[in-house]
Amino acid sequence: MAGMCRRQAAAIATALIAALPGSRLGADDVAREHAAALKDLSGASAAGDTDELLRALKVVLEGDDPRSVRSAVAAYSKIRSSSKLEGRELMTFHGKAAAAFAAVKSKRSIEELEELLVSHGDWHGRLLLLDASGVAKGFDRLQSCLRALQDEHPVVIRRALQYLAHAKKPEVVDAIVTRYLNLAKAKRGGGEASQWDRTLLACQSALQQLLKVDLAAPEDYKNYFEARRNDPNLFSPEKCLGEATGVTLFGAAVTGKNIIFVLDISGSMLTIDPTPVPKEKDPERGRTVVAGVPGGGQKPKRREPPEERQRMARAKRELARVVRSLPSDVRFNVVTYSSDVGSWKKAMVPASDSNKKSAVEHIEGLVAEGITVTDMALEEAFSDLNVDTIYLVTDGAPTHIGTTTPGLPEDALQIIEQIHERTAELNYLRGVRIFALGFREAHEEFLKKLAADHAGRYVRID
DSSP, X not given: OHHHHHHHHHHHHHHHHHHSTTXXXXXXXXXXXXXXXXXXXXXXXXXXXXXXXXXXXXXXXXXXXXXXXXXXXXXXXXXXXXXXOOHHHHHHXXXXXXXXXXXXXXXXXHHHHHHHXXXXXXXXXXXXXXXXXXXXXXXXHHHHHHHHTTOSSHHHHHHHHHHXXXXXXXXXXXXXXXXXXXXXXXXXXXXXXXXXXXXXXXXXXXXXXXXXXXXXXXXXXXXXXXXXXXXXXXXXXXXXXXXXXXXXXXXXXOOOSEXXXXXXXXGGGXXXXXXXXXXXXXXXXXXXXXXXXXXXXXXXXOOOOOGGGBHHHHHHHHHHHHHHHOOTTOEEEEEEESXXXXXXXXXXXXXXXXXXXXXHHHHHTOOOOSOOOHHHHHHHHHXXXXXXXXXXXXXXXXXXXXXXXXXXOTTHHHHHHHHHHHHHHHTTTTOOEEEEEEOTTSOHHHHHHHHHHTTOOEEEOO
């Protein structure tokens, strides 16, 4: 470490000299600095010094040649494979390492990046290169994602799908459908099975985001896409919206093998909502509504909404129905929250007849009261490391203090920001999907972002 510190001091001195008026670094000085940075890079990787590795990585990549690229990726892979970084620290380290590739511009270096993306032996390095494809000039992000879609590691595939879910191109849909079909046919067991299950769900979610249609199986998406491949409205939800198949929760398809239902049981869930009048389909709604009176006629007389329109009663009925319909190969749990958090089971359990009966009894006995500690409920759901899908049903904004006046609680915006940061940490490289379902008065902006950031879908409940 002492030698490393001396090299750091020498590098700082060189930089100070270069900053003096009239001073210029010659080619020999730059070459010596680059050679020293290569040694520092190797030493930092061996020592597990992430801060020093990032400093040396930046200098090395400024060399902008194939050797520099190979050395940078190898050093990163070595330190990632052995480090115990988690959560925010890991996200920050990975993000800074990927950002350092902005210095790579030459054709030969870009060709090296493209080659390493498919041939590098460690998936950590391939993931780094995939994320670097957005900053290195000439390193095509779309083509990089399409190549990474064929990767043999589930985390790399899922990251590629996160990017591809926003690329509204028929060739992208075709590639995802084909990969989805191939992955579904492969039989994988052992400890990696859950990772591949999450990857299949990521394929399904990416196609849902692109096509705005919930379908149950890869073959269904294949048939759907083949029938509309040349349709100019392929990506237009208002013209090409499909219906969900199978079990749905307020219109959102219930998919996944390890599911946690997170239900808001705060006092506001006792609210009785007015009855909507069916008319036209809204892609963000779980039910159909009307904005005005057809034909401009007189508005019907106002009627008091029936008791069954109470949010809590509706949520309990809907969730109980879904639980009864769960297939036996699914594991599930129910987490509830108001002023505190409760859980039906300590961890997810198989959807056996006896477990489903017990869960339904638990749901039917729930009582609404208190405030809305959404952050604590999500923390509880993520604490089960096997979860792959979360369904959040709520009607309010997160708060620890509540409110007695219209509008957001004073602490809501701060907690919302904290939730986004924390879920990003908890879900980093895990691939857990979050579906957010909101009754009237739910904070839609928060729920939409939460679902979009985690490969899920937002549904408005009317």
